Amino acid sequence: MRKILFLSTALIAFGADPARADVVTGWLAVNVFGAFGAAASAALAQITVGLGLNLLAGALQKALMKTPRQEIDVTFEVQLGDDKPLGFVVGDYATGGKRKYIANWGKDTRFIAEVIEVSCLPQDLAGLWVDDEEGAWDEETGHAWLPVRKRSKTTNSQTGEVTYGAWVALDPGSVGELAGGPGPEGPAPDTDTAQFIYVGRWLTNAADDGYTSEFGFYAPGNRICLRFYDGTQSAADPFLVHLFGADPEYPWTEDHIGTGKSYAVVVTRYDDDSRGSYPAFLWELAPLPLYDPRLDSTAGGTGAHRWGDRSTYAPTSNAAVIAYNIARGIYYRSEWIFGGRNLAPWRLPFAEWAAAMAACDAAVAREDGGTEPAYRVGAEITVDMEPLGVLEEIGRAANMRFAEVGGMLKPLVDLPGAAILAITDEDIVITAGQSTRPFVPVSETFNALSATYPDPSEKWANKDAAEVVAESTGPNAGDGQWTPDETGALLWVPMYLPTSVSYPAAPYADQVQRLMRAQLADYRRMRQHQFQLPPMAYPLEPLDMISWTSARHGYAAKPFLIDSCQKTAGLCVAVTLREVDVADYDG
Numbered sequence: 092m093r094k095i096l097f098l099s100t101a102l103i104a105f106g107a108d109p110a111r112a113d114v115v116t117g118w119l120a121v122n123v124f125g126a127f128g129a130a131a132s133a134a135l136a137q138i139t140v141g142l143g144l145n146l147l148a149g150a151l152q153k154a155l156m157k158t159p160r161q162e163i164d165v166t167f168e169v170q171l172g173d174d175k176p177l178g179f180v181v182g183d184y185a186t187g188g189k190r191k192y193i194a195n196w197g198k199d200t201r202f203i204a205e206v207i208e209v210s211c212l213p214q215d216l217a218g219l220w221v222d223d224e225e226g227a228w229d230e231e232t233g234h235a236w237l238p239v240r241k242r243s244k245t246t247n248s249q250t251g252e253v254t255y256g257a258w259v260a261l262d263p264g265s266v267g268e269l270a271g272g273p274g275p276e277g278p279a280p281d282t283d284t285a286q287f288i289y290v291g292r293w294l295t296n297a298a299d300d301g302y303t304s305e306f307g308f309y310a311p312g313n314r315i316c317l318r319f320y321d322g323t324q325s326a327a328d329p330f331l332v333h334l335f336g337a338d339p340e341y342p343w344t345e346d347h348i349g350t351g352k353s354y355a356v357v358v359t360r361y362d363d364d365s366r367g368s369y370p371a372f373l374w375e376l377a378p379l380p381l382y383d384p385r386l387d388s389t390a391g392g393t394g395a396h397r398w399g400d401r402s403t404y405a406p407t408s409n410a411a412v413i414a415y416n417i418a419r420g421i422y423y424r425s426e427w428i429f430g431g432r433n434l435a436p437w438r439l440p441f442a443e444w445a446a447a448m449a450a451c452d453a454a455v456a457r458e459d460g461g462t463e464p465a466y467r468v469g470a471e472i473t474v475d476m477e478p479l480g481v482l483e484e485i486g487r488a489a490n491m492r493f494a495e496v497g498g499m500l501k502p503l504v505d506l507p508g509a510a511i512l513a514i515t516d517e518d519i520v521i522t523a524g525q526s527t528r529p530f531v532p533v534s535e536t537f538n539a540l541s542a543t544y545p546d547p548s549e550k551w552a553n554k555d556a557a558e559v560v561a562e563s564t565g566p567n568a569g570d571g572q573w574t575p576d577e578t579g580a581l582l583w584v585p586m587y588l589p590t591s592v593s594y595p596a597a598p599y600a601d602q603v604q605r606l607m608r609a610q611l612a613d614y615r616r617m618r619q620h621q622f623q624l625p626p627m628a629y630p631l632e633p634l635d636m637i638s639w640t641s642a643r644h645g646y647a648a649k650p651f652l653i654d655s656c657q658k659t660a661g662l663c664v665a666v667t668l669r670e671v672d673v674a675d676y677d678g
Contacts, residue, residue: 213322
């Protein structure tokens with residue numbers, strides 16, 4: 092057997108050491124979660140100075156800002172090398188994976204076996220692509236089996252008596268075909284002259300016609316089979332151990348289990364004459380099982396979920412549930428992988444997070460007449476990413492904002508259900524400064540929005556969403572100019588002011604359209620006010636909504652969202668307000 096490449100040196104766990112993310116963790120603890128790991132005195136100081144700090148600016152605004160973003164994208168090509176960071180998939184997403192082992196074998200070395208790690212956590216396989224075709228299981232030929240022993244068979248021409256020779260181990264280098272048969276539980280293919288080891292499940296992609304093998308079994312014409320391990324395996328792949336367990340250079344032994352890692356063992360019958368290139372695989376993973384506090388009867392919810400016990404978790408694409416787990420920390424058993432670390436649950440208050448999760452689960456109408464959850468997300472996360480950037484990208488795909496308040500991280504999906512305070516002009520502290528921004532410059536004004544998102548039906552390629560264009564509401568919208576007509580009278584002529592965004596974590600066409608409509612409407616709400624309110628407003632927090640009736644500005648219970656608030660001397664509160672409209676999020 093001639094080896095092509097061997098990339099894995101770890102026996103029990105493939106991949107790079109997650110300790111490389113320690114710097115990210117320290118940065119996250121200090122800058123994202125308000126030094127949650129610090130001493131109590133530091134935490135109290137954070138409460139004092141951080142009540143008004145909105146750490147993650149509104150997802151709607153940041154979608155249109157030219158600021159650096161976390162690079163979340165579909166990895167189409169398989170990665171090589173053990174220096175790649177650990178990675179996993181949340182929600183609905185795809186990955187090219189990381190090649191950990193590859194070798195050829197069989198008659199004329201016509202077979203290639205490779206191991207591709209797709210997640211550093213236990214996950215199921217939802218589907219795959221082979222080159223530009225969706226992978227399809229072959230229900231007729233079923234599964235592949237490797238002949239490992241043979242014996243001769245002689246039939247007496249006169250008496251019809253059948254005699255057999257002794258079993259002889261087959262040299263893998265002499266094997267030219269695999270048998271079709273049932274699943275790994277057996278029984279093996281029904282032949283009296285060969286014995287088999289299970290290999291994997293056949294795919295129909297690139298299949299040829301079948302034929303009868305020299306060993307007496309039917310050899311399907313399928314070229315590709317695979318066996319997927321979901322991270323719960325407790326033994327090494329027997330097929331790889333049989334072929335490469337005694338290899339003097341790069342053995343695959345009984346110790347190569349990969350517990351906790353999800354990977355595929357792919358076997359391909361390949362030759363240059365019939366295929367111009369080796370097939371490329373793209374793996375679609377089922378959503379990662381995560382903790383949902385709403386399903387934990389010990390945390391304020393109802394159900395059997397328990398933090399730290401992965402056996403109680405459930406697969407989810409809910410944007411807020413995914414954000415919660417990243418904020419609190421992604422672990423495998425007791426080993427920290429990504430996000431927050433040793434985060435006390437009170438820092439993620441149940442009421443606010445449960446409300447955000449419910450908002451993401453809310454059923455909304457689709458264009459085809461059906462319904463779907465309001466906000467789902469998907470992403471491949473590697474441990475070298477900044478958790479803050481990942482949370483921002485999730486928020487961008489779900490109309491979700493975050494604010495750190497008194498050492499707690501609170502989310503808001505869309506807008507609050509109602510204003511918690513009503514004010515008038517008389518409530519504003521007149522001895523403190525005030526400022527108003529009625530509109531932004533034309534260079535920052537947009538009335539048309541285009542977007543891209545990964546489309547699962549087109550092999551996860553980025554697809555252009557239908558453009559959303561807002562109707563001009565006149566001169567106050569700031570999206571036009573005064574132009575004289577033939578009589579010299581000035582007419583307001585709207586201008587086309589386009590911009591574009593991307594939603595790499597939202598692989599859902601209808602959801603992207605809802606996001607675009609909400610974001611464009613929200614971005615065109617430009618009015619912003621800054622002033623101080625008296626002590627009766629002291630309980631206000633970022634992301635609260637108030638209503639304002641103002642004779643000076645012509646407001647009648649107009650809703651405003653609190654972007655930031657700062658406690659001042661005398662128990663007054665300095666607030667920054669931005670106009671909103673609850674109808675923007677009706678979809």
